[in-house]
Amino acid sequence: MLIGVDIRSLTLSRGERRLFVGLTTGLSAGEAVALTGANGAGKTSLLRAVAGFIRPDAGSVAFRGADGEIEAETARRAALHLLGHHEGLKPQRTARQELGFQVEWLGGSTDALAAAVERLKLAPLLDLETRKLSAGQRRRLSLARLVAAPRALWLLDEPLAPLDEAWRGVAAELMAEHLAGGGLILAAVHDPLPVSARPLDLGATR
Numbered sequence: 001m002l003i004g005v006d007i008r009s010l011t012l013s014r015g016e017r018r019l020f021v022g023l024t025t026g027l028s029a030g031e032a033v034a035l036t037g038a039n040g041a042g043k044t045s046l047l048r049a050v051a052g053f054i055r056p057d058a059g060s061v062a063f064r065g066a067d068g069e070i071e072a073e074t075a076r077r078a079a080l081h082l083l084g085h086h087e088g089l090k091p092q093r094t095a096r097q098e099l100g101f102q103v104e105w106l107g108g109s110t111d112a113l114a115a116a117v118e119r120l121k122l123a124p125l126l127d128l129e130t131r132k133l134s135a136g137q138r139r140r141l142s143l144a145r146l147v148a149a150p151r152a153l154w155l156l157d158e159p160l161a162p163l164d165e166a167w168r169g170v171a172a173e174l175m176a177e178h179l180a181g182g183g184l185i186l187a188a189v190h191d192p193l194p195v196s197a198r199p200l201d202l203g204a205t206r
């Protein structure tokens, strides 16, 4: 069980551009951190570095379990969800196929999948190809994966952006429940997170 993430002296570049230098921070079970900063400050890049998709120039990301450090590859494979702008949905698959595939791949149960479909009210959308879903519907499909295959660390990139007010309320409930159960949330945001969160400002556009 993942109980902490430690970001130590992290320096990150994209292309020729240095995004930040020597960033040290962390988060623990039950805690949310809200990453803020101007467009291009590096919020998405930091989430992707924690998820292991971008190699930092220097520094490290370490994952803590109750019995000590968890190997990064193991933690990334089994203990985190990354919910990003593009949702990672295959356009020609139906919502049912996509959700079923993802939940099986992530190791979720059939019961948890049914509960997630109910919670996100996805039943009327299940036979539509994901390319035909609206942005908010696509985000609900992605949120269902978080419910159906529970993982401790949620890396969320502007999680509320495409959602209307009612669905923002549901997303807020999901986040609050996740934190109450010992989950961790690192979220890139332009608007405030709907749960209590420690702010981390990556700064202005450079």
Ligand SMILES: Nc1ncnc2c1ncn2[C@@H]1O[C@H](COP(=O)(O)OP(=O)(O)OP(=O)(O)O)[C@@H](O)[C@H]1O
Pocket (backbone or CB within 6 Å): 014, 015, 017, 019, 037, 038, 039, 040, 041, 042, 043, 044, 045, 046, 188
């Ligand atoms: N694949 C890439 N190759 C080169 N540069 C990239 C790549 N992806 C992102 N960048 C650059 O890295 C910088 C940081 O981008 P990033 O998406 O992390 O910012 P952000 O803080 O999430 O911005 P926003 O608020 O607009 O979502 C930007 O200048 C962007 O152009």
